[in-house]
Amino acid sequence: MTTQFYDRLSNDLTQLLESDVNCDVSIEVREEVLLVNIYKVHSIILQSRSPYFKKKFDEITFNENHVKILKLPNISVRVFNIIIKYIYSGKISLEKLENSVIFDLLIASNELELDELVEHLQSHLVNDNASWLRLNFAQVYRTSYQVKSFKIIQDFCDDIIIKHPNTIFGSEIFHSLPEDILISILKRDDLPLEEGKIWEYIVQWGKAKNPNLPTSLNEWTSTNFITLKETLKGCLPHIRYFNISGEDVVEKIYPYQQLLEHRLFSDITIKFITPNKPISSIVLPPRRISNIILPTRISPILLFSNIITDEHALEISSWINEKEIPFIENNPCEFKLLVRGSRDGFDIRTIYNVCDKVSKTIIVLKVKDTEEILGGYNPLEWENNNDHWKKTKDSFVFSLKTANMKNSILSRAFDHGSIRNLPSELGLSFGRALYLNGNLKVEKGCFCMKSVEYHKPIRSSEFISPILFPPSEKSLFSVEEYEIFKISPRI
Structure with a gap:
């Protein structure tokens, strides 16, 4: 049987960090424009804990004092304080941290290739602070899909989109979604919304980006339609127009026909009147909407x-x-x-x-x-x-x-x-x-x-x-x- 003395090891290494003894690296973390915090650390410990630090220290040469200097401009002092203590002690406490700080900590941990911590922080946010993730969905969704290692949060976001799309589309945060986030959702084949409803949401999003547009459509001019069309130009190609019901085409598409290219609108009309006649517009496949009846989440x-x-x-x-x-x-x-x-x-x-x-x-x-x-x-x-x-x-x-x-x-x-x-x-x-x-x-x-x-x-x-x-x-x-x-x- 092997006896493990991890607590003593953790405490001894923490004391080593605090002592500044035999340090050969100086890490600069900017707190304010003119204020920089200096961390004196040990390269052997950091590079054994993080591939990022191993690579960086191999690239940096010693100065005249036999010290390597590394600058981390994208990480806050508060976040780095937590990270450096984790690297030395293997311990971290999240109880008193705001969720926004934990999310910043997650991003910084990924940058420093602290894989164990990245997984732990994702699990903590998803399991214990899901409401914060939903309230900050746009930021969370965008970040998770820019970072491949955020798989746990990606799965969380996918689950919301697939099971409860109205949590996003029907919420007040929808109108503030960045265009790239909205487009990435529209591209999904498994988005479980009727296409006519998706069209309505997209039009609402475009109007919200142009609050000066007339409230009544009867008052719109050609210039108003051009304005909205320009706003939606990245979104419109991802609507599955030929899967919209005839009733929705009449009630929802026709009033906004000026948003569409003439050829596309003509083909929608042809397909509506004579379904078997060939058309030249690109026909996107229908979305895959699951037949599984999910528990209803009423009025989030x-x-x-x-x-x-x-x-x-x-x-x-x-x-x-x-x-x-x-x-x-x-x-x-x-x-x-x-x-x-x-x-x-x-x-x-x-x-x-x-x-x-x-x-x-x-x-x-x-x-x-x-x-x-x-x-x-x-x-x-x-x-x-x-x-x-x-x-x-x-x-x-x-x-x-x-x-x-x-x-x-x-x-x-x-x-x-x-x-x-x-x-x-x-x-x-x-x-x-x-x-x-x-x-x-x-x-x-x-x-x-x-x-x-x-x-x-x-x-x-x-x-x-x-x-x-x-x-x-x-x-x-x-x-x-x-x-x-x-x-x-x-x-």
Whole structure:
């Protein structure tokens, strides 16, 4: 039996890194324009751990001090700190890192040919932070297909496209997809969408890139069609026009016939009227749409929220339905967007105007600087012209899981839990557990306290105000974005 002392070995090598003893390589990592961090390391260790470093050190000659100098301009100091400690110790901790940093770490690990770490980071993102990957799909998809070794993330992206294409095409991120990403998806033979629907999405994408185009098609001029055609010139060749149904040709293609070359539009018409007559246009093969019935993912949050993910929505729905185990899919609740700060304004008055007499609402808000997602559920009606406290045991407040917060916090109301409806004071609160005031974005007037109305605080103790008025300075926050949804059972 072989006894292994890996912990001692790891600690000894870590101490060697920190000691600077017998270092023969100096690695320069730029932190800012004029600020460079210098890492003194041992070539024998780095080149034994990474083919990248072996190749580089073979290319670089020693200077007069018998030191090789290597510059890494594409890697941040924060990321390289993690990598160099991993190289020496064989250890890495991802728990306190933002997902964006982990993704940067993945890219840097690939550049440095740290294959073991590349595989581990991909698995971590896919298994533990899939919602972040979906929210950043365009960036993730583009990077994964530029890097052959990102096979795990490639498979994740392919699975989304093949099984749940509406998660992309029906979401708000769709209009911001870069053209090369969109084209790579359109080229897929296994894209499981009807061709007429794909045409509609492409037209919508092109319009989003040209917001000055008239809303009504009746107002369009030839110049407008030329503008849209130029925007879509890379996408149009990948539509399978001859697999579009006759009804969709009439309703969807004909109104935009000026986007197509005359020969192509003529052949579409011929094929529609006399299917057996030869045509000269290129006929792409039909897409392979699987007959397997996949579990339905109803109304993913990506369709309507800038703040929360579909996992968040399922968790909130489970709280509303008083389920101890969160729903995994098939959300039983419909989330109808009523108000969004970036669209409708951040003044409390706006909330009361829009939500007057509306019950069963969820408010979610993203805290500026900390990236926390806080919120509350009000089963009662908001009232625009009536200041009073409402008592209900069915309300709750919460803080949702994010990259910086491992688990969500749910705080239900006691029997005397209150909703404070104060339009004249431009205030809105769930007891003292979550207090919103004034202009949520401009004014730093929101805060949380320990509350006798709700079971527990939803922020960490450092951000909880010990007194009501004036609340402590550290507890005050403004809002980067907020949204309010009407919640109703899905029929």
